[in-house]
Amino acid sequence: WDGQVLCNTRVRLFIPHLWISAALAVHPDRSQFFVYDRVALTCGPPGCSGGWTLQRNTSTHAARTCPSAWGLQTNGSACVIDTVYPSDSGVYWCGSELRGRSSNSLNITVTDSDVILQSPALPVTEGDRLTLLCACRGARGEPPPAAFFYKDGAMIGDRPAANVTFAGVSRSDEGFYRCAVPGRGESPRSWLAVRVAAEPPPPTPPPRPPVPRLACVVLLVVLLVVLHVLLVAVCAKVRRKVRGDASGHPQS
Incomplete structure (x- = not known):
């Protein structure tokens, strides 16, 4: 089952066939840290506090989840490591409860x-x-x-x-x-x-210049006049033909 997670402080909705990917971020935004630094990681769509868990692979453990195995979960999908060590070096990503979805991953290196x-x-x-x-x-x-x-x-x-x-x-x-x-x-x-x-969207073609209302009125009047002249000419031709037929018909 595919779904989209839409979250706010009160409700989480699942909409079939749609999906918003989580985005993993680290604070401070860098890939290398000194021993004893403090590192915070967040994942999930903006405003979404559920459905995503922070996971990591290190040289000593595979696929461990915060906060059950490392870090301190502060709120929703944010996790803090108050004091990092070289053993915290590894690959970090966000995992979803829905069909094993995952976010982008990033590498963190802790050095002494x-x-x-x-x-x-x-x-x-x-x-x-x-x-x-x-x-x-x-x-x-x-x-x-x-x-x-x-x-x-x-x-x-x-x-x-x-x-x-x-x-x-x-x-x-x-x-x-x-x-x-x-x-x-x-x-x-x-x-x-x-x-x-990302490629910029194609330029929007310039709008056609609007036809002035007066020009529309004049054009309509001209068309009506032409139509009237044509109708008058047709009627006159028909009357002449009828009169000619009547004058040439033999009397009984």
């Missing part, structure tokens, strides 16, 4: 090193502006350090930089990224996914 790469956990859209930063443990509120950035193992640029900025990302920017801060170490690598931008 001093450096992480701040890159988005979810795919970015072609054309979006994107900035990658390198962060050091215990440096909250400080400017990002100068770091070397790498894509697929190759260094970006020839000197340390505070960030890597893409004015408009493209599919060619997809890949594994990491960063290294001299004297502090390097981050794990993370996959940057780029999704194709």
